[in-house]
Amino acid sequence: MVRKISFSLLWLGFTIYAFFLAPPEQPGTFELIKNLSTMQWEGVNPLVIALFNLMGIWPLIYSAVVLIDGRGQKIPAWLFAIASFAVGAFALLPYLAIREPNNQFIGKKNTLLKLLDSRMTGVVLTVATAILVTYGLRDGDWGNFVQQWQTNRFINVMSLDFCLLCILFPTLLRDDMARRGWKNPQFFWLIALIPLFGPLIYLSVRPPLEEVVIESISQQPAAN
Template sequence: MTRKIALWSLWAGFIAYILWLAPPLHLEDTIILLKNIFTLNWAEVNPVVLSLFSLIGSCLFIYSAVLFIDGRMQWIPFWPFALAAVTSGVLGLLPYLAFREPNQEFSGQKDAFLQFVDSRFFGVAVSLMTIGLFAYALIWGDWPNYWQYFWGDRFLNGMSLAFCLFCLLFPTVLGDDMARRGFNNPLIFWAVALVPLFGPLAYLCLRPSLPENTRVVNNRESTVRSIY
């Protein structure tokens, strides 16, 4: 219950921040920025901003590699929240994290999509894309310009903070995913949890494949469920 309250509070607090505390929204500039991104007119976009926008997509891929599997065993599937997150970022993801119950089980067969997001190829591909985006921003980005807009523009400020939340929230689902794979190693958990973004990427590349037709259950949780 404490976890749910914290997640719902974070969701509501982030919305309140964007509406009332964030820098002003420069709608015309935001529309021009998005138009340049979606029409591939990237020469007109600061590489830092373009990379940040794309890294939100990397974060969605990271969560997809865990939560589509998790959603198979939840009372509510992940895919509606994944679609919401495509347009609203972390605001679309947080409700799923709040609604879901801790679950360290998986049963049945993986379909083709689950096999893909569970594959090492998927983890490596997302990692290479993310590393490339970081290199692009670090080498060619105009960082003074980015910080100027971070403090003065609501869209860029909110997008930057959303990216930070994506990175910080991954440990809330990491433990269950590790347990489903029989990969209960506290040292690995903390190594992944304490290295934002790149820790989860390394985990996706190295984690054992999810077993099929098995149920990996935490003994303590199994006992609690049997009581209720």
């Protein structure tokens, strides 16, 4: 119950901040989002470009855990995973508040789960992330980014959303490791304490998820 209340309050607080306390929305925000989405990046700070694209990497990272975790939940996890591509932690926090601890996977992996469970997916995401981070850090203008963070709601909230996604991943990590029979507290904390690349390393090295099929056995009525 404490966990559910904590995630609910965090979601409420983040929502209130984003809509009422964050810097005002600046003219041209919609145009900026459109240009970022269509790769029209001329004149845009590389740090903003990198951050925006990393916010597309994060939902893939979470989907590789949430869609597996959702197999044992009463709520459809895919709804929250899809919504996270648009609104990030705003969509994932309600899932974290509603979900129940789940350290088992029952059933077979469909094509999507096989893809998300593949170590190659983690490797591809890690390489893409490394390219984006290198590009942003090498070519970005930190002074301009800080100024935009202080004055632009979109940049401000997106940055905080990124930080929240870094912080929240360990809440799903322990159950995912348990589903794979992987008991390694030291590795858990290593992954939990490394922002962004910790989860990517985990996806690249975690053992494959074993399929567990429970066959239903029909009971014959007892003879009188």
